[in-house]
Amino acid sequence: MTDEHGGLVAAGAHLVWRRRSVLWWVFIVNIALGVLGTLPAARQLHHTVRHTLAGEQLVKGFDLGMFYELLRLPEVNLFRFTVSSYLFASFFAIFMLFVSGGILEAYRQDRRLNTGDFFAASGGFFWRFVRLALMSLILFALLGDAYLGVEKASDYFGDKAVPDQVGFVIWIVGLIILGLLTLLVRLWFDIAKVRAVARNERSMLPNVVKAFDISRGQLGTLLWMYLRISLVAWITLLVAFLIWTKLPPTAIWATFILLELVMLVQLGARLWQMASATVWYQRQAEAVPTEIELPTPKLEEVTEAEPQLSLYPETELPAADD
Amino acid sequence: MRLEVLKTPAQRVGLACVALALVCSASLVAQSPFAPKVMGPLSQRVVAYQIDASYDPVQHAVDATETLTYRNLTGQPLSRFPFHLYLNAFQPKSTWMREAHRDGRFRLSRFETWEPKYYGSNEVTSFEVVGIGDLTKQMKFISPDDGNPDDKTVFEVQLPRPVAPGQDVQFKIKFRAKFPEVVARTGYKRTFLLAGQWFPKVGVWWHGAWNCHQFHALTEFFADFGTYDVRITLPKNYVLGATGIQTSDSDNGNGTKTVAFHAEDVHDFAWTADPNFRVIESEFDGSVGPVKIRLLSYTGHKSSWQRYVDALKATMQRFDQWYGPYPYAQITVVDPPHGGEEAGGMEYPTFITAGTDWFAFKGDHETELVTEHEFGHQYWYGMVATNEFENGWLDEGINSYTEAKVLDNMYGRNASNLNLLGAQMGDASVLRSYYLPVAETDSLARPSYTDMSLRSYGGVTYGKAASMLLTLETVIGAQTLRNALHVYFMKYRFTHPTQEDFLRTVNEVAGQNLNWYWQQAVYGTQVFDYAVLRADSTPTNWHEKDVKEKPGETMYETQVILQRKGDFIFPVEAEIKFDNGESARERWDGKDRWVRYVYRKKAQIRSVEIDPDHRILLDRNYLNNSYTTEPQRAAIHKIAAYWMFLTQMLGHILSWLV
Numbered sequence: 001m002t003d004e005h006g007g008l009v010a011a012g013a014h015l016v017w018r019r020r021s022v023l024w025w026v027f028i029v030n031i032a033l034g035v036l037g038t039l040p041a042a043r044q045l046h047h048t049v050r051h052t053l054a055g056e057q058l059v060k061g062f063d064l065g066m067f068y069e070l071l072r073l074p075e076v077n078l079f080r081f082t083v084s085s086y087l088f089a090s091f092f093a094i095f096m097l098f099v100s101g102g103i104l105e106a107y108r109q110d111r112r113l114n115t116g117d118f119f120a121a122s123g124g125f126f127w128r129f130v131r132l133a134l135m136s137l138i139l140f141a142l143l144g145d146a147y148l149g150v151e152k153a154s155d156y157f158g159d160k161a162v163p164d165q166v167g168f169v170i171w172i173v174g175l176i177i178l179g180l181l182t183l184l185v186r187l188w189f190d191i192a193k194v195r196a197v198a199r200n201e202r203s204m205l206p207n208v209v210k211a212f213d214i215s216r217g218q219l220g221t222l223l224w225m226y227l228r229i230s231l232v233a234w235i236t237l238l239v240a241f242l243i244w245t246k247l248p249p250t251a252i253w254a255t256f257i258l259l260e261l262v263m264l265v266q267l268g269a270r271l272w273q274m275a276s277a278t279v280w281y282q283r284q285a286e287a288v289p290t291e292i293e294l295p296t297p298k299l300e301e302v303t304e305a306e307p308q309l310s311l312y313p314e315t316e317l318p319a320a321d322d
Numbered sequence: 323m324r325l326e327v328l329k330t331p332a333q334r335v336g337l338a339c340v341a342l343a344l345v346c347s348a349s350l351v352a353q354s355p356f357a358p359k360v361m362g363p364l365s366q367r368v369v370a371y372q373i374d375a376s377y378d379p380v381q382h383a384v385d386a387t388e389t390l391t392y393r394n395l396t397g398q399p400l401s402r403f404p405f406h407l408y409l410n411a412f413q414p415k416s417t418w419m420r421e422a423h424r425d426g427r428f429r430l431s432r433f434e435t436w437e438p439k440y441y442g443s444n445e446v447t448s449f450e451v452v453g454i455g456d457l458t459k460q461m462k463f464i465s466p467d468d469g470n471p472d473d474k475t476v477f478e479v480q481l482p483r484p485v486a487p488g489q490d491v492q493f494k495i496k497f498r499a500k501f502p503e504v505v506a507r508t509g510y511k512r513t514f515l516l517a518g519q520w521f522p523k524v525g526v527w528w529h530g531a532w533n534c535h536q537f538h539a540l541t542e543f544f545a546d547f548g549t550y551d552v553r554i555t556l557p558k559n560y561v562l563g564a565t566g567i568q569t570s571d572s573d574n575g576n577g578t579k580t581v582a583f584h585a586e587d588v589h590d591f592a593w594t595a596d597p598n599f600r601v602i603e604s605e606f607d608g609s610v611g612p613v614k615i616r617l618l619s620y621t622g623h624k625s626s627w628q629r630y631v632d633a634l635k636a637t638m639q640r641f642d643q644w645y646g647p648y649p650y651a652q653i654t655v656v657d658p659p660h661g662g663e664e665a666g667g668m669e670y671p672t673f674i675t676a677g678t679d680w681f682a683f684k685g686d687h688e689t690e691l692v693t694e695h696e697f698g699h700q701y702w703y704g705m706v707a708t709n710e711f712e713n714g715w716l717d718e719g720i721n722s723y724t725e726a727k728v729l730d731n732m733y734g735r736n737a738s739n740l741n742l743l744g745a746q747m748g749d750a751s752v753l754r755s756y757y758l759p760v761a762e763t764d765s766l767a768r769p770s771y772t773d774m775s776l777r778s779y780g781g782v783t784y785g786k787a788a789s790m791l792l793t794l795e796t797v798i799g800a801q802t803l804r805n806a807l808h809v810y811f812m813k814y815r816f817t818h819p820t821q822e823d824f825l826r827t828v829n830e831v832a833g834q835n836l837n838w839y840w841q842q843a844v845y846g847t848q849v850f851d852y853a854v855l856r857a858d859s860t861p862t863n864w865h866e867k868d869v870k871e872k873p874g875e876t877m878y879e880t881q882v883i884l885q886r887k888g889d890f891i892f893p894v895e896a897e898i899k900f901d902n903g904e905s906a907r908e909r910w911d912g913k914d915r916w917v918r919y920v921y922r923k924k925a926q927i928r929s930v931e932i933d934p935d936h937r938i939l940l941d942r943n944y945l946n947n948s949y950t951t952e953p954q955r956a957a958i959h960k961i962a963a964y965w966m967f968l969t970q971m972l973g974h975i976l977s978w979l980v
Contacts, residue, residue, distance in 0.1 A: 030970050037969035042962040053931050053948040055957025062744055062960075063736065065751025069944055070961075072758060076945065085969040092973030097980045133980035140979055162512060162598055164622035164660040164680040186978065245743055252960045259967040266974050 008225050008283070012276025016268060019106050019275075026103075026267050029095055031260070037088030041081035048076050061249045097133055101125025103271065104197040107278040121197070128196055131204040136189040143182055150174030180223065187226045190277040191215045198281060214284065225276055233269035237262060353651065355567050355586045355672075358611030360649040364587040365816035368393050369548030373521055377556040377595065382510045384499040388521055391492045392485075396527040399484035403493075404464065404534035405477055408519035411537035412442030412502040415472035417465070421539035425776040428539050430663055431505050442502035442509065446477070446522060452492035454481060467536045467771065475537040476525075495522050504664045506539075507675075511662035514596040518670060519543065521591070528709065528818060535711040538771040540779040542703075542710035542717075545589040547816055552591055555580045561601060563618045563654045564593035565673045587649075587816055588671035589707050594618060594656045604631045606638045610647040613638065619657035626678040626689050630655055633690035633732075637697045640728050644804055645701055646811045653700070655693065667692050669699030685742035687733060691749065695725045705815040713821050714770035714779065719787020720824075724807070726750045726788055727800075750792055754939045756785025761942055766790070767821065767845045789939035790843040796937045797839065797893070798832040806831035842890050843940065849888030852932050853946035854896075855916060856883040859926035874902065880921040882930050886912055888942065897934035900925035907934075927951060 016023060048070070049055040057063035071078050102122035106113050113121065150171060158167015192204070192211035201207040215222055240262045247254055356362055375386035394400050411418030414436045422433040433440075449458045457479050465473045485491040499520045502509045508518035525534025526546050533544060550566060558579040562568070566585025573579050585591060602617040617630050634655060638648060656675040658665040666677030674696035678689040698721040702708070708716035726749040729738035740747040760781035764773045773779040795803055810819075810827040825840050842848045859878040861869055870876075882898055892912050899905045902925035910917045921927075931948035933941065941947065 030973060031966075033973060034966040034970035037973075038962050038966040041965050042958060045958045045961055048945055049957050050953050050955070051950050052945055052954065053929060053950060054945050055954050058957040059960055061736065061746045063751070064740065064745050064747040065755060066944065067961075068751075068755050069758075072755075073943060073945065085965070085972065089969055089973035089976055092970075093976035093980055096977035129980075137979065159661050160512070162620075162659070164620070167660070168681075249744055250956070252956060252963060255960070256963040259963060263967065263970050263974070266971070270974070270978060 008221075008276050008280050009228055009272075011279045012225075012229070012272050015107055015110060015275040015279060016272050018110065019112070021112065022103050022106055023264075023268055023271055026096070026099070026271065027264050030092055030263060030267060033088040033092045033095070034263075037085040040084045041078055044076060044078065044081060045070070059250055059252070097129055098122050098126050100129050100193060100274075101197060103274060104194055104278060107275050108194070108197055108282070125193075125197060128202065128204055129193060132189055132192055132196070132208065135204070135208060136185060139185045140182065143178055143185065146181075147174070147178055150178065180227070183226050183230065184219065184223055187222050187273070187277060188212055188215060190274060191222075191281060194274075194278050194281045198285070218280075218284075222277075222280065225280070226273055229269050229272050229276065232272075233266055236265040236269075353567055353569070355584055355651055356649055357608060357613055357647070357651055360610050360647075362586050364649060365547035366395060367548045367587070368395055368546035369524060371521070371548065371550045371552070371591065373550075373552045373591075375521075375552065375554050377515070377517075377554060377560075379510075379513065379515070379557060379560075382501045382515065384501075384517065384520060386497055386499065386521065388495040388497065389492060390495065390522075390524060391490055392524055393490050394485045394487055397487050399486050400527070401481045401484035402532070403479050403481070403491075404466075404525040404532050405479070406519070406523040406525065406534060406537070406543075407444035407446070407475055407477060408523070408537045408543075409442040409444040409499055409501070409508070410474040412440050412505065413472075413474070415470075416475060416537070417468055417470045417473040418475065418506075418537045418539045420470070421776070425539070428506055428776065439503040440505055441500070442505075443498075443500045444520070444522065445498045445500075446495055447498060448494070448496035449479065450494040451479075451481060452494060454483075457481070465536055466534065467538070470536070473536050476534055478534075493524075497522055504658070504662045507665065507668040509665065511659055511665070513598060514594070514659050514662050514665070516592070516594045516656065516658065516662070516665040516668075516675060518592040518665075518668065519590075523590075526709075526818065533709065533711075535771060538711070540773055540776055541712075541714055541771045543590065544707075544709045544711050544818075547587055547589050547707065550585040550588065550591040551582070552584075552593070553580055553582045554593060554595075556595055557597070559597040560595040561597065561599035561618065562593060562595045563599075563616060563656055563673065565591045565654075565671050567652050585672065588704070590670050592670035592673050594665075594673075594675075596659070598659070602627050602631065604635070606635050606648075606653075608638060608642045608648055610649055613648055613650065614652040615655065616652060617655045617657065620659055622660070622680045623657055623678050625680070626657070626682055629678070629682070629689050630657065630676060630693055633693040634697060636732055637694045637728055640731060641698070641701060641724075644727075645724070645808050646815070648700060649705075650700075653697065655696075667696060669696045669703055671704045672700070674699070683742055685737075685740065687729065687739055687741070690732070691725065691729060691739065694728050695721060698724050698728070701811055701815075706811055707816070707818050708820075709818065711771050712769045714783040715766045715787035716819075716821055716824060718783045719766065720791070720807070722753050722784045722788035723791040726753060726792065727804075750788070750939055753785045753788040753792075756781045757789050757940075758785075758942060761786065762847050762849060765845055765847050766843070786843075786940075793843075793892075793938050793940045794828075794836070794839065796895075796933075796935075797836070798828075798834070802832050803828070838891075842892075846890075848890035849942060850890035850892060850938075850940040851886075851888035851942045851946070852892075852894050852912065852938075853885045853887050853943070854882070854930050854932060854949040855885040856881060857898075857927050857930045857949040857951070859951075862922065874924055877922060877924055878926050880923070880927045882908075882919040882921075882927070883916055884910060884919075884930075884932060885916045886914070887946075890940070892938070892940075894932050894938065895934065896930055896932045898930045899928045901928045 054066060057066040070076050099122045101124055102118040105121035106118065154167045154171035157170055188211060192208045195201060195211050196207050240258055244255065244258055370391040372389040373386050375384045377384050410416060413419060422428040427433060446461060449461055450456045460479050461477045463474045463477045501515065504511045504516060508516055523545055525532045526544055554562065555578050557577060558573060562581050564583040565588055566583045568581060569584045570582040571579060598620060599618045600621055602619060604615040606613045606615055615631060615634055617627060619627055642648060650672045652672060654673045657678060658675055663677055666675050668675045676692045676696060682689050699717060702721040703717035710717055729749045736748045737746040738749040739752045760778045763778040764782045766782060766787055770779060770783060806828040809831050810824055814823060829836050859880040861871055862877045862879050863869055884896055894910055894912050896908045897905060904925060908919055929948060929950040933947060
């Protein structure tokens with residue numbers, strides 16, 4: 001890893017930190033939608049256990065028997081409230097899709113956008129990103145299908161083998177490979193998003209092809225960049241889990257804070273990936289001195305103070321020498 | 323021994339030779355099948371099976387010759403003999419397969435579609451009655467339970483002349499057993515074989531009639547006690563385990579070996595073989611002498627070996643102490659290979675199958691639970707040999723109850739099933755969770771094989787029966803019930819008691835007539851649900867103007883109303899707590915639809931709780947069992963925090979994808 005590329009992750013992190021108001025807002029919306037998704041279940045719980053001692057068994061150690069009772073009883077039936085969770089989780093996904101344009105524009109310009117500019121950028125790119133999302137979902141669906149294949153292979157070969165772990169090893173290897181492929185698809189479409197914002201691209205299919213074209217020479221570098229950020233998120237999750245196992249069962253507020261910190265890190269990691277992709281795109285654009293004429297982006301009015309890095313043409317860079 | 327069936331001198335001489343050979347072979351048996359301080363016979367030995375079997379691991383089939391000597395102790399002449407051919411259940415049109423398909427799945431296997439790997443069969447190629455001749459052509463398949471003409475799990479033979487009371491009759495049966503890929507407690511997986519229910523087995527003469535049910539998906543088995551001498555020939559690299567004790571192991575010089583086993587006072591014989599088995603041996607020092615523990619497991623399960631042995635010893639110790647001695651010389655534990663889980667969790671006399679995973683977590687007591695449960699069956703099924711077709715709860719239910727008692731004693735009541743990552747579950751709660759969804763379907767007394775579904779059978783036979791006995795402890799006390807089980811075991815071991823025998827024994831030991839309880843819990847399907855309907859305090863001077871309440875000075879009248887919401891009548895206890903620290907316990911006979919308790923004191927009610935010790939497992943709804951005047955928000959906050967986190971995380975994952 002060269003210093004330049006090694007700095008991508010750090011530069012991405014700095015960018016997220018400089019534009020941290022984005023993270024706070026995303027986190028607040030995530031919390032708000034989480035609360036809304038939880039409210040129906042919480043109301044039912046309130047109605048059911050507010051005046052009973054049954055809940056004690058959930059507080060002083062989590063008694064799964066009592067929890068089962070809550071899930072099972074027709075008059076409680078917490079399962080039906082999962083619909084609300086799905087709904088508000090979907091709202092969050094749509095929200096993130098909507099604000100991605102604004103976030104990437106803020107990262108591209110590396111300055112605080114006012115609300116109008118932010119939402120103008122968000123709105124301006126929303127439908128383009130919807131098209132990108134649909135394209136990426138096709139690939140994710142194919143990867144999902146491949147996962148079913150891995151499961152079948154794991155069952156088949158595991159079933160034939162005498163050692164217990166063969167099936168598990170096949171499954172975990174398959175899972176890692178598919179995980180990396182999933183990450184690759186994500187970063188590819190992230191580059192496409194960054195490029196669309198930088199060049200105000202309107203046609204998404206050629207944009208996706210071009211994004212692949214400019215990033216394929218450095219796929220390893222980019223994948224490693226995304227992987228490291230993902231690992232930070234996973235390791236944080238693991239550490240939080242270990243802390244959680246040490247917390248007394250009655251430490252409800254501490255648990256809540258820990259869970260929300262985990263959530264903050266997860267969201268931060270996602271923005272970190274987006275910021276790093278932006279930095280990478282800008283650097284690779286800077287590395288090519290030849291200028292070409294490009295159509296003026298509509299958003300130029302709100303981004304006139306920024307260095308016009310995006311006006312450099314994209315050329316495939318030589319692969320990193322690490 | 324009178325041998326009226328064997329009339330000719332040649333036949334008598336022949337049988338005498340066989341008897342002499344048996345005596346000689348018995349004398350050659352260096353080791354007794356019993357623990358040192360136990361002398362047989364322990365049962366009325368109705369049957370004596372001698373089986374010479376040859377296993378073909380490529381075909382997963384056994385070719386065998388069975389000599390069955392049946393002693394007519396029925397007190398009446400018998401000319402009709404029914405036999406089980408259990409492996410024929412694994413055919414598409416069998417009753418077993420119909421039921422498994424009807425209910426969607428059996429244990430871990432799904433039977434939505436037929437797969438050739440499920441195929442199994444018992445084919446009798448020759449059926450001869452000594453002194454009478456070849457009756458192969460007289461064999462007739464019958465379906466006493468459902469009339470299914472395609473079910474071939476029971477056949478009968480009509481003898482030309484009856485076997486007089488007290489007489490012996492000898493059947494010589496040649497058969498081929500083809501095993502399915504492991505399903506329903508029997509079959510192969512790769513090189514592993516669990517041979518259960520693999521040989522033609524005579525029915526049981528019980529209460530004046532033959533009791534020989536078809537093989538049902540819901541239920542298990544029933545057979546007479548006797549002796550077994552089984553010789554198994556198979557490739558010599560195989561490691562074997564079986565019911566009873568191994569008496570010989572001889573190399574045949576052709577790449578095969580023949581291993582012989584001997585068992586007495588048992589009612590079934592199962593065996594297992596796999597070249598990949600590892601043998602772990604230990605010993606339990608019981609009240610009647612040492613018992614050899616032989617665990618057959620795999621290298622991949624090494625982390626569970628000690629867990630198996632420890633769990634087994636801890637269980638044997640408690641059973642020995644609480645219910646009675648284990649009289650056999652050996653207990654064999656089979657740990658099936660991965661993919662062969664269908665062979666796990668099964669009991670045969672002196673031979674049990676358990677189950678674990680290479681990654682089994684310590685706080686997950688599943689490995690210990692299965693070991694405990696299957697060993698428990700050595701008592702409730704193995705020795706107290708109830709009819710599993712008809713009274714499944716007498717073995718599974720009582721055994722589930724003792725499972726909860728043993729595991730609670732080992733790991734604590736609230737974590738006896740699971741104690742992992744802050745989540746806990748007591749075994750009694752797990753058993754109750756089986757019962758809750760099917761509380762109104764089948765009674766325990768209903769013939770088990772006619773239960774509504776596999777789910778209902780499981781929920782009622784295991785869950786309701788165990789919950790019913792745990793709830794009974796609140797009436798007669800845990801120690802009295804333990805004593806009752808001890809008496810029941812000692813009185814009925816090596817016999818075939820009925821549910822009435824069990825209920826009568828508990829009545830006698832408890833010194834009270836509990837029929838009011840049995841009528842509801844065993845013979846009925848009444849719903850058990852008691853609830854707190856009202857709990858509040860009001861100042862006694864409420865009628866005065868400008869009443870000012872002062873803690874510790876104002877006199878309050880507290881009203882508590884308990885309600886019986888279901889039809890099940892049961893005495894319940896309620897604890898009422900006041901804000902000055904006082905508390906009161908009330909015992910209500912539960913007969914009326916509701917009861918009111920009124921208290922006048924200088925304190926307000928804080929809470930009321932029915933069954934404050936949480937001993938009534940039959941109550942269908944725990945959430946209405948208590949009422950607190952102050953809101954209890956902690957549990958709501960806790961679940962809501964997790965729920966919210968999961969919702970947030972789901973949103974994050976979805977957003978990552980788009």
